[in-house]
Amino acid sequence: xSKLTLNEQTICFAEGETLLDVASRQGLEIPTLCHDPRLEPxxxxxxCLVEVAGERLMTPACARVAQEGMVVxxxxxxxxxxxxxxxxxxxTDHPHEREISEAGSPDLLLDxxxxxxxxxxxxxxxxxxxxxxxxNPYVDFNPDTCIACARCVxxxxxxxxxxxxxxxxxGSHTTISTVEEKSLLDTTCELCGGCIDVCPTGAMNEKLPxxxxxxxERELVKVRSTCNFCGVGCxxxxxxxxxxxxxxxxxxxxxxxxxGTTTNDGNLCVKGRFAYDFVHHKDRLTQPLxxxxxxxxxxxxxxxxxxxxxxxxxxxxxxxxADALGFVSSSRCTMEENFLVQKMARAxxxxxxxxQCAAT
Amino acid sequence: MAGLVETFGAGAMTNSIGEIRDADFLxxxxxxxxxxxxxxxxxxxxxIRKGATLVVADPRAIWMTSIAEKHLQLNPGTDVWLLNAMAxxxxxxxxxxxxxxxxxxxxxxxxxxxxxxxxxxxxEEITGISADDIRWTARQYAMTEKAGIYYTLGITEHAHGTDxxxxxxxxxxxxxxLGKPATGMNPLRGQNxxxxxxxxxxxxxxxxGYQRVDDPDVQAKYxxxxxxxxxxxxxxxxxEMMKTxxxxxxxxxxxxxDIVLSEPNVLELEKGxxxxxxxxxxxxxxxxxxxxxxxxxxxxxxxxxxxxFTNSERRVQRVRKAVEPPGEALPDWEILVxxxxxxxxxxxxxxxxxxxxxxVKDVPQFAGISHEKLEKIDAGEESIAGLQWPCPDADHxxxxxxxxxxxxxxxxLFMPVHYxxxxxxxxxxxxxxxxxxxxxxxxxxxxxxxxESGLDVKQSEAFVELHPSDARKRGVHHGDIVEVTTRRGSVxxxxxxxRQVRPGCIWMPLHFAEAxxxxxxxxxxxxxxxxxxxxxxxxxxxxxxxxPGNETFFPGSYYFEKGPGLQRVGD
Numbered sequence: 001x002s003k004l005t006l007n008e009q010t011i012c013f014a015e016g017e018t019l020l021d022v023a024s025r026q027g028l029e030i031p032t033l034c035h036d037p038r039l040e041p042x043x044x045x046x047x048c049l050v051e052v053a054g055e056r057l058m059t060p061a062c063a064r065v066a067q068e069g070m071v072v073x074x075x076x077x078x079x080x081x082x083x084x085x086x087x088x089x090x091x092t093d094h095p096h097e098r099e100i101s102e103a104g105s106p107d108l109l110l111d112x113x114x115x116x117x118x119x120x121x122x123x124x125x126x127x128x129x130x131x132x133x134x135x136n137p138y139v140d141f142n143p144d145t146c147i148a149c150a151r152c153v154x155x156x157x158x159x160x161x162x163x164x165x166x167x168x169x170x171g172s173h174t175t176i177s178t179v180e181e182k183s184l185l186d187t188t189c190e191l192c193g194g195c196i197d198v199c200p201t202g203a204m205n206e207k208l209p210x211x212x213x214x215x216x217e218r219e220l221v222k223v224r225s226t227c228n229f230c231g232v233g234c235x236x237x238x239x240x241x242x243x244x245x246x247x248x249x250x251x252x253x254x255x256x257x258x259x260g261t262t263t264n265d266g267n268l269c270v271k272g273r274f275a276y277d278f279v280h281h282k283d284r285l286t287q288p289l290x291x292x293x294x295x296x297x298x299x300x301x302x303x304x305x306x307x308x309x310x311x312x313x314x315x316x317x318x319x320x321x322a323d324a325l326g327f328v329s330s331s332r333c334t335m336e337e338n339f340l341v342q343k344m345a346r347a348x349x350x351x352x353x354x355x356q357c358a359a360t
Numbered sequence: 361m362a363g364l365v366e367t368f369g370a371g372a373m374t375n376s377i378g379e380i381r382d383a384d385f386l387x388x389x390x391x392x393x394x395x396x397x398x399x400x401x402x403x404x405x406x407x408i409r410k411g412a413t414l415v416v417a418d419p420r421a422i423w424m425t426s427i428a429e430k431h432l433q434l435n436p437g438t439d440v441w442l443l444n445a446m447a448x449x450x451x452x453x454x455x456x457x458x459x460x461x462x463x464x465x466x467x468x469x470x471x472x473x474x475x476x477x478x479x480x481x482x483x484e485e486i487t488g489i490s491a492d493d494i495r496w497t498a499r500q501y502a503m504t505e506k507a508g509i510y511y512t513l514g515i516t517e518h519a520h521g522t523d524x525x526x527x528x529x530x531x532x533x534x535x536x537x538l539g540k541p542a543t544g545m546n547p548l549r550g551q552n553x554x555x556x557x558x559x560x561x562x563x564x565x566x567x568x569g570y571q572r573v574d575d576p577d578v579q580a581k582y583x584x585x586x587x588x589x590x591x592x593x594x595x596x597x598x599x600e601m602m603k604t605x606x607x608x609x610x611x612x613x614x615x616x617x618d619i620v621l622s623e624p625n626v627l628e629l630e631k632g633x634x635x636x637x638x639x640x641x642x643x644x645x646x647x648x649x650x651x652x653x654x655x656x657x658x659x660x661x662x663x664x665x666x667x668x669f670t671n672s673e674r675r676v677q678r679v680r681k682a683v684e685p686p687g688e689a690l691p692d693w694e695i696l697v698x699x700x701x702x703x704x705x706x707x708x709x710x711x712x713x714x715x716x717x718x719x720v721k722d723v724p725q726f727a728g729i730s731h732e733k734l735e736k737i738d739a740g741e742e743s744i745a746g747l748q749w750p751c752p753d754a755d756h757x758x759x760x761x762x763x764x765x766x767x768x769x770x771x772x773l774f775m776p777v778h779y780x781x782x783x784x785x786x787x788x789x790x791x792x793x794x795x796x797x798x799x800x801x802x803x804x805x806x807x808x809x810x811x812e813s814g815l816d817v818k819q820s821e822a823f824v825e826l827h828p829s830d831a832r833k834r835g836v837h838h839g840d841i842v843e844v845t846t847r848r849g850s851v852x853x854x855x856x857x858x859r860q861v862r863p864g865c866i867w868m869p870l871h872f873a874e875a876x877x878x879x880x881x882x883x884x885x886x887x888x889x890x891x892x893x894x895x896x897x898x899x900x901x902x903x904x905x906x907x908p909g910n911e912t913f914f915p916g917s918y919y920f921e922k923g924p925g926l927q928r929v930g931d
Binding site for chain 1: 376405427568588609650692697702
């Protein structure tokens with residue numbers, strides 16, 4: 001096991017670990033913006049610079065691999081000064097007002113600038129990254145709050161593997177774009193929304209909540225649940241506006257839990273992230289219905305509907321035997337519900353005609 | 361499911377999703393992973409970036425083939441030939457894991473004899489894959505230590521789906537790629553709770569936890585537990601139920617499935633449903649089945665109720681209530697309790713946690729799992745959310761991959777299988793192979809996804825993929841309206857010309873109610889599971905209406921000839 005000195009403590013580390021890995025394991029917080037545990041380190045945002053004894057320049061903790069005998073400082077006056085300066089420079093073309101920068105997703109840069117007490121008055125340059133309209137239904141990009149850390153671009157290439165977005169322009173004009181500035185719909189983009197999720201400054205946003213004027217993410221309550229589409233079982237956070245739908249609660253957006261905590265490792269697909277409108281859709285069934293003599297459905301009370309359902313099922317069993325009843329359960333419903341359906345078939349009707357669409 | 365229970369003793373992914381990134385060889389067969397399981401595809405992409413080799417066996421070119429080392433584009437339904445030929449090579453070149461076979465399996469000799477006649481050269485004639493490619497794949501699979509098999513409905517949705525599973529299991533057993541991380545045999549489940557519904561006993565053969573209904577000990581256990589006499593006769597599977605609708609089957613309780621959109625050969629099914637006495641339907645939306653229902657009970661969706669789903673990797677995870685259901689809709693479990701009590705039961709469950717506790721009480725491999733424990737795990741930061749069975753007691757941490765201390769069945773069972781052609785092959789009248797499947801942007805009956813405006817922008821209408829050479833013969837151009845006909849029915853929809861399908865094959869998604877793929881599909885079922893042959897039937901295509909000027913009609917940017925490929929680390 002190799003050792004290094006971190007803030008005057010001797011620490012063991014495994015080969016290949018970065019200084020950020022080692023520090024995180026020790027519970028030390030090093031600020032990062034462009035870092036993502038799923039991605040190759042980029043060292044782009046410069047917020048994680050630390051000091052290695054004997055080296056003239058500070059080094060990015062996210063990209064620097066730990067070496068035997070290194071003497072590392074993650075906090076001292078010089079590092080503080082660097083962080084203040086860096087944040088102050090970022091803030092010369094980054095909106096200072098939360099209402100603007102955080103209309104949708106949170107902006108970590110604003111938090112960080114406040115935390116390091118960065119001067120906010122080093123002048124103002126109008127952002128020069130232009131604005132682009134895109135007819136895609138989901139992803140909104142606000143160049144003004146983008147810091148060109150390329151976390152989204154790297155995610156798109158390294159994790160989603162479609163390389164739909166890219167860095168474009170040079171210097172202070174650098175921005176996120178697509179090849180030939182096509183709409184995302186006309187690229188290889190699969191609309192997974194990972195770019196939104198990894199963006200540290202809220203420059204990538206979900207379009208629909210913005211268009212609908214819904215509350216920003218910071219004011220929503222997150223409820224951790226399991227996705228109801230395919231069999232991967234991604235964990236997702238349903239972001240709920242508790243006051244929505246007259247206090248019944250409204251799902252405003254879906255975000256993924258942090259990487260490393262769930263099976264999906266912080267990833268979601270287009271369905272898991274964006275296909276939640278069905279929950280509050282006007283087509284939902286809201287009342288029990290029974291078909292009357294006239295052949296059409298009429299709303300009724302729960303008690304009446306259950307009575308009719310019970311009579312009908314028992315009647316079939318009486319006339320044709322319990323073997324004439326089929327129970328179709330659902331692989332979309334919960335464990336508990338499936339358990340109850342099979343128990344209903346077996347314990348109440350003494351028959352095993354119970355199945356669902358997925359038995360292979 | 362049944363095939364894996366038979367051979368290994370547990371019908372589930374042997375390994376975990378998180379292990380895929382460490383695999384060195386990925387054999388993906390009958391799985392359009394990047395569209396049907398995008399998150400698992402991401403794990404595969406990670407493995408490939410790190411240098412793993414991917415081989416995709418599929419009649420259709422898919423996104424994953426663009427990053428595969430090889431694409432084995434086999435003739436539809438010839439999987440057993442391919443897999444037996446691979447087994448042939450592994451035996452002939454002595455790449456078998458002798459120690460594993462001797463200590464952990466039985467019946468190897470029979471499989472060895474069976475595959476002797478499945479030479480790669482003959483396989484080439486039947487599958488259309490070169491003998492060299494078959495040899496190469498077999499060698500790579502056998503000789504790579506971390507080699508995993510991943511499959512979905514392209515394997516199982518055949519009249520001989522269980523045979524396909526056996527043939528795959530034989531490969532796993534003869535190479536000993538089992539009981540180790542990043543290896544194994546991994547069915548990727550199509551719905552959120554396929555694994556769970558089967559685990560919970562919603563199947564005609566098994567009580568919860570795959571305990572057979574015809575096992576007297578099991579029957580006695582449940583009779584004691586539930587306090588009622590139970591039937592030892594296995595019930596009809598869904599396929600059998602659907603085929604006897606209106607005859608033996610005279611009444612249905614249907615929860616959360618649109619049988620009229622999802623079951624094969626649906627026109628025949630509809631005739632039967634007209635003769636049924638009584639149908640209760642419990643769902644969140646109106647659907648096609650409602651046309652035949654007598655009572656409709658409005659149900660909550662996942663975000664409006666508590667409970668658990670079990671995913672492909674046997675991981676039990678919590679479903680939590682985030683919002684109130686609309687109107688008078690109620691969670692399915694509450695409705696079930698009320699309905700059962702109306703029919704004379706005396707159920708008093710106060711919440712799903714109590715139901716779950718009752719279930720695991722009689723299932724040793726789930727016994728250590730409870731809602732309470734899941735809450736604790738999810739609140740902590742040490743481990744990944746959820747708990748993977750087997751988990752026999754409250755202190756057990758769950759099981760990442762199966763069969764580590766020996767195969768659960770006791771001995772892994774080799775099952776010799778012979779090739780039987782699909783039940784229906786193209787002929788003079790119906791000259792094309794039709795396969796059906798899922799796309800990235802929609803889901804099953806699409807009652808959920810087609811209510812999402814964004815997904816409709818990407819893929820707004822039904823389509824059938826047709827190879828340009830077949831299109832030319834039939835005078836069809838890209839974007840034209842065509843009629844697809846099989847012996848069971850016909851539908852009209854857009855044609856898109858695509859080289860993703862082989863000449864002689866067409867493909868269409870199953871999501872669209874206005875062009876129901878299941879009007880066309882064959883309801884012949886697998887002998888063991890009853891799963892229908894959604895993946896192969898004979899069809900013909902005819903031009904209905906030319907749509908000049910629609911040359912650029914694509915459902916979104918769906919169409920491609922070759923994907924962008926992945927950049928590998930170090931390239």
